[in-house]
Amino acid sequence: MNIANETVVSMHYTLTDDKGETVDSSAGRAPLTFLQGAGNIVPGLEEALMGKATGDKFKVSLPPEKGYGERDERLVQTIPKAQFQGAPTLKVGMQFQVNSQGGPMILTITGIKGDEVTVDGNSEMAGKTLNFEIEITDVRKATEEELEHGHVHGPGGHHHG
Ligand code: ZN
Numbered sequence: 001m002n003i004a005n006e007t008v009v010s011m012h013y014t015l016t017d018d019k020g021e022t023v024d025s026s027a028g029r030a031p032l033t034f035l036q037g038a039g040n041i042v043p044g045l046e047e048a049l050m051g052k053a054t055g056d057k058f059k060v061s062l063p064p065e066k067g068y069g070e071r072d073e074r075l076v077q078t079i080p081k082a083q084f085q086g087a088p089t090l091k092v093g094m095q096f097q098v099n100s101q102g103g104p105m106i107l108t109i110t111g112i113k114g115d116e117v118t119v120d121g122n123s124e125m126a127g128k129t130l131n132f133e134i135e136i137t138d139v140r141k142a143t144e145e146e147l148e149h150g151h152v153h154g155p156g157g158h159h160h161g
Pocket of ligand 1 (some may be wrong): 052149153160
């Protein structure tokens, strides 16, 4: 069966940046399983997957606007160290989740200077071209329940208690 909206796709992937460095990969793990058309993965990858079938292997390069978006310098902020009360020792590279107006956001500490901490809310991959190498391992129709929930159940998906 071919990939369309409302199908569940399993695939192996390797993501490299423009320097050829591997950023993320499913190699040695279970394939990534997700619901196509539900925004579970970046938009450009959903587009590229349309019509593909089990066994297909392909490469696709996505510009930032089809990946994690452009960097937004407004998401870089300097906040006083005192606001991190109760947090473990602060280090550059440390990540934590905050609730912003747009929903949960991951902040990364990019600098610490005296009593001031610089945090960056951009995704590490924002502003970067995403180079994916994909191998489709399975395509099936999503169940009614999966469509209702907007995510995959069972192996590689959500488990409800
Ligand atoms: Zn569910």
